[in-house]
Amino acid sequence: MRRVPLHRWLATLPGLLILLGVPFANRVHGLVLGMPFLLAWIVGCVLLTALVMAIVGRMDERHAAGERRRDAERTG
């Protein structure tokens, strides 16, 4: 089995920040952009998901291109 490329683990970050972070972010005060802190934390995580998935997608493309080049060199 092929190893999972390291950058793919990045995709777990937003989820972990929600599942493990919420217990620590569970408060109202410290309004961010007018929102309660807990809500702001969650919004941040959602935005981070989009960003992280864009990065992972870009790196996957580059990774796949690299694999193709290596395959081509090996066979050629």
Next chain:
Amino acid sequence: MNPALVVIALFLALSFALGLLARRGRTMSLEQWAVGGRGFGALFVFLLMAGEIYTTFTFLGGSGWAYGRGAPAFYILCYGAIAYSISYFLLPVIWRYATAHQLHSQADFFVHKYGSPALGVLVSLVGVAALIPYLVLQMKGLGIIVSETSYGALSVPAAVWISVAALVVYVIISGVHGSAWTAVVKDIMILAVAVALGLYLPWRYYGGLGPMFEAIERARPGFLALPAKGMSVSWFVSTVLLTSLGFYMWPHAFASTYTAKAESVFRKNATVMPLYQLVLLFVFFTGFAAILQVPGLTGAQADLSLLKVSKLAFPPLVVGLIGAAGLLTALVPGSMILMTACTILAKNVYRPLAPRASEQAIATLARALVPAVALVAVYFTLSGGEAIVPLLLLGYNFVTQLFPSLLLSLPAKPLATPAGVMAGIVTGVATIAWTSLSGTTLAKLFPSWPSGITDLNVGIVAMIANIVVLLVVSALTRKRSRAAATAVVLLATLVAVPASQATESVLPVAGDPFSDGMPSVDPAGQALPPPAPGVDRVTPIFAPIPFKNTQLGWGLGVLAGAIHRFDADTTIKPSTGVIGGFYTENDSWGLMAIEAARLAHDTWRLRGLASHIDVNYDFFGIGEDAGNAGRSIPLAQTMDFGVGSVLRRVAPGLYVGAALMAMGTKVDLKSSPAAPVPPGDLSRATLVAPGLQAELDTRDDDYWPTHGSLAKVKGWFFSDGLGSSRDFQRYMAGWCWYTRFPERRIVIATNANLLASAGDVPFYALPSVGSGEYALRGYQQGRYRDKVLVGAQAEARWHSPGRLGATAFAGFAQVAPSMGELPDALVLPAGGVGVRYQMTRNYPMHLRLDYAWGRNEGLLYFAVAEAF
């Protein structure tokens, strides 16, 4: 008609027109109708998926929960984001496999991966079970919108009926193309409306977001953070985890991934969709803005908050536009859900059972089911008081049970066996059904446990049970590791037995001789010896039979007798004559003699029985309230009875006949008489009754039927004219149906029955849950008893090529003082799992070990032969 309703009606007409336009010039096959071909580009897939994900749930439910619950509503924002990051890896794998194998439905995927048509049917049924609450919540939303925007002109039930009619018409004229076009209009509108409301209302009433949240915090401190108990942090995290895993397990979401043109669509969506998710934020703001402006909406009323605050802030015309956005938001997903449920029932449930049905017939059935499924949803919409969000959480809890099976199917060779997967799913779903029907929570079951554990979403418990059963049964059904797995099962049994709170249980096995023409005299159930065809003229039998009864406890029965023949023809099932006795740990005992004869090529069936039984058991009183209270008094009952019956074959498999029962009995209190025993029942009684009975038996086997059915009708007429000291009647109608999936070695058995009594019925002749012929497992025998009883159960029975078997079963019963009161009677759910061991190599008679959970407790059963 007010302007708001006019606007809404115009949008409804527009969506009908779009549906008709999209359909014009096409002949629709079922595939087009449900999947829309495979030609949609990224934009349409995006809109379709968004259309399905943004529903009434977010619009009214999201704002309603923000209004009524506060911070727990934020979970809605979280799970989508996590689901999308999972989808990046999961969906391309599913899509590649589905495209390569030309799959259409979610069930197809499981059928192909595990090579099991039965699994496909199960997955489909779980999907439909989950879609129903999802459909109900769309209808609730539609009803709320129509009734609120009518400014009181239409009541909620009237609005629901109108909405359903609109939904059904829309689905029938449009199919998926209509959905795609309406989804374009809907997505633009909902975005505009939600953002406008979410920004405008806080600004108008509070001067901005910050001031609004500060005002709420002042009025209700802590409302904007998760509470310490109840919907606490552990509820939040477990719910987010479950719902994100369940996100793509919805049959429609799963199948809609097939419509993508290329894998890259999913990669793009994983980036874009989380951003779209933020639309929810504005819906929350609207709900929060309503808190201090339209206070006082409690419970499910909170779902009205968005429309109530809109009506406060805007003129009717604008309210009409908001309502129209809401209408489309319910109509688009509502139509998808309705269509998906009907397609699944026709294609993935009906077709495997009727493989010769034509494509045309399947398509017609799918369309014909639309109004039927809609009516079922209307029933739940009008009868249930649930708010929108809990309804969706229930649906999620169902579909999430498919996730472990999906995950284990992804490698080229699935890591689980079909039997394991099915057992796991049934266990998970049964746990969910049981907890939601009985309102059980971890906090109620284990009040002393820390709230960090008891607040967990109960779906987690179902998921763990699912995974454990899945792994154990998978291991059992893989040959190599069978020994190890058997050890696991035994160990689990040892753990489960002490955990049972019901080991000191108690009622007589024969305490319900009335449900059955042949009283179930044998403590072990119906453990008559096997009438195997082809045996010699006389075969002696001797069998010690250990058993566990819910009232009598552990006991041992001994049978001695002979299988014999009156016919020389050995293809006819033989006759049986036995004498037997039993003794149990609570000092109950009995003796009996039975002859069941088949004469003249099985044209005549003669049965006779005589017995003396002396049993100790607990009496709980009569009626569901007495059963719920769970208070009982110990009784001792002595019975001497005899029964004889003559049945004549009138058509192949159909026997009709008459019977006579006579019985002398006495009931004694074993402790102080401060108890609800009907005083008249305590004296000695002589009961005499003629009876009529008919049975239609097309089963292939008496002990392990794999196909056919057994229908029975019986009536007993206890009459003082014949010397009976009580005057009453007792009726019974029962039906069992069996079908098999031979290649998977699985039998599905179902049973439904109705017991009724009328007149001066002594308590021990009343129908009771958990006793008699088709006893529901999970209830202490006789705890729930009343004049009328209905019950139904289903059981999946799996048999290995060797001697082992496993089953999972679920059912329910209701008792009521009269037929008319049955619909309102408490539903007593039950479910459980069991293992089987075949006692003789050539005949499928099994030792049965079951553990069943009912409303009040879990109970252990040990006996010979199946429960029905």
